Amino acid sequence: MWPLTALLLLVPSSGQAATLEKPILSLHPPWTTIFKGERVTLRCDGYHPLLLELRPISTLWYLGHLLLPSHKKSIEVQTPGVYRCQTRGAPVSDPIHLSVSNDWLILQVPYAAVFEGEPLVLRCRGWYDKPVYKLHYYHEGRAVRYFHASANYSVPQARAGDSGRYQCSGTMRLPVESAPMFSAKVAVTVQELFPAPVLTVTGRAEARGGVAVRCETRLHPHRRDTPLQFAFYKYSRPVRRFDWGAEYTVPEPEVDELESYWCEAATATRSVRKRSPWLQLAGRGSALPSASSTAQAPRAAALAPGGQPLSFRKPPVSRSAPSVTSVPNATSPGLQGPAGRAPTARPPACALPAPSEPPAGALKPDVDLLLQEMQLLKGLLSRVVLELKEPPAFPEPRATLQTPAPRFAASPGAPETTAVES
Template sequence: MGDSPRLDFLLERLSVLTVLDWLILQVPFAAVFEGEPLVLRCRGWYDKVVYKLYYYHDGQPVRYFHSSANYTVPQARASDSGPYQCSGTMRIPVESTPMFSAKVAVTVQELFQTPVLRVTGQTEARGAALGGVMLRCETLLHPQKRDTPLQFAFYKYSRSVRRFDWGAEYTVPEPEVGELESYWCEAATATRSVRKRSPWLQLSGRGSPLDLASTTAPVPQAAALAPGSKPLSFRKPPVSRSVPSVTSVPNTTSAGLQFPAGRAPTTGPPACAPLTPLEQTDAALKPDVDLLLREMQLLKGLLSQVVLELKEPQAFPEHRETLETSSSHFAVSRGTPETTTVES
């Protein structure tokens, strides 16, 4: 009975020791914003030195130290948010196996939102200078960092049209108004520790306070014409009158075709059209074909007489001289068809 309080105390002390962590990861208590340093510290039990120290981010090792040291991110970014953890060994009294701390979530606050480039209005012409369009690079600081000064720069494509300055507005010259969609801006802190660029300028459609189409090329309306002025008239192209137009086709037969009064369908030769290359070739070859046919007919007659003479040479003694003369005429060039006639 007397030993029961002592035993209860020892059990309570043992339970406390089992739940204590040998390694504790300390993170900043106050909020950390973009561009500010993020410092992490891995502490051992009773501030003992931690050897073979590893720091982890999202389960991946990011830094190694031989002994106790802090892990510092000089300029934190939103990508540095997430769970952190550390591991190492301690000599109690000899070096222990690697031990791990509990995971601690770290959130890096956004200093200001991504800027947006907007059209705010038009500027009036002053003297010889032409008017233009006013652009504004808009963003919003975190409520706890409202006093943070920001600078702004403006770009056209990849070319800087105004370097970083404290002003958040820029005037586009009148000749470049038609190229507003090629502009974008950038917001940054004075030390450039945090820089964010806007998307390309997105122009709103018609009906917006600034109608870019009307500023560059105004379209006249019919109601705006003066009483004495005449509206523009458009003349239709002339219609060819070589073929009468059909006013109505009540039936599918040709008898149902009707023509306008005072006009009658004319039947005349079709309009002359230029010869196609194929037709030109046929016209060029026609004389040669005619000559060839005539020569073939002459040859046929000569061959028939030769056959008869060979069969009955005594019956045609008077044709021997004629055949020789005809053969000499047949040898004449094809270009002179008038010399190919046979004398009977």
């Protein structure tokens, strides 16, 4: 008799049962269509724990929604329908659709899913394995292969374009050669192993410099153990050939040319090979770390600081006598400039901040400064009006005609700029 401790070791814990994967249901021979009267074997491979009595736990078999009486790991069947199996603590397996035909000619396809890069084999079979002559295979109604006698149609490395409806036709000697016979159409689906990769920016590589990019894709859950290799390109030039790493560091001098990069993912045998689109950036520098975007903020603040007081450019003012260059409509003959040049009027100019709403606390200082400027302009205009009413006497004429000292003339130099500070 077994000791109690040994018996307890045979009972799976609840945590172990909760993580069990679904069992794998297989078909032997591996064809989903058989002739009437033939039998095939179904096998359920999964976790089979033992009871305390050390007897194998029962395997549950389903035909549609009907529970079959057998509890063995393998059963023989000849009834068409959808079969599933289940073991203790595990979910139900994936289904197998079994078809039974009474035709002279059938097209047999694999029961298991076919993935990209894997071989696809189709078999055109005659009744009781009679030889088939003048054999044609059709894909979506188009003849794709011809054989003189019975042979399988094989695609060494299937692609998504190989999916579709297949059919075969041929003749048999019963005992003389018959007319061409056609099988029923069978749908075949080639599963995608992994989608086309996408090249994305993951961040800056501080240690080596530059920007790190990653070639991202995902394997089908049923083929998640398939190893993939990755290559990286700049335009049509490979910058790193195929290896197991999915990341690549773009050198710092080439960071501005990120949009010229793309990557490629492939299986180790290169049976499946897919390339990504060009690296897409939402905006200039948007895919890079925030350091590049924050560097623009001080520059914007220097161009348009919030709450900065208004600044005015005023015309030059002579220290000895008021300048008349600020009066645009001066027509008095005693106010002519040198060499008949008309006085140039330069109205005050101001530089406004960027068109954004000023802060609440910056409105009052701007108004006060504007009032001060208006008072200053008022004083200047008053002095100019007084000068127009009482023009000074001109100097005595001399032997040589010379232009007087630039008392009333506009200075030909650049106007003096006075900044008003708060």
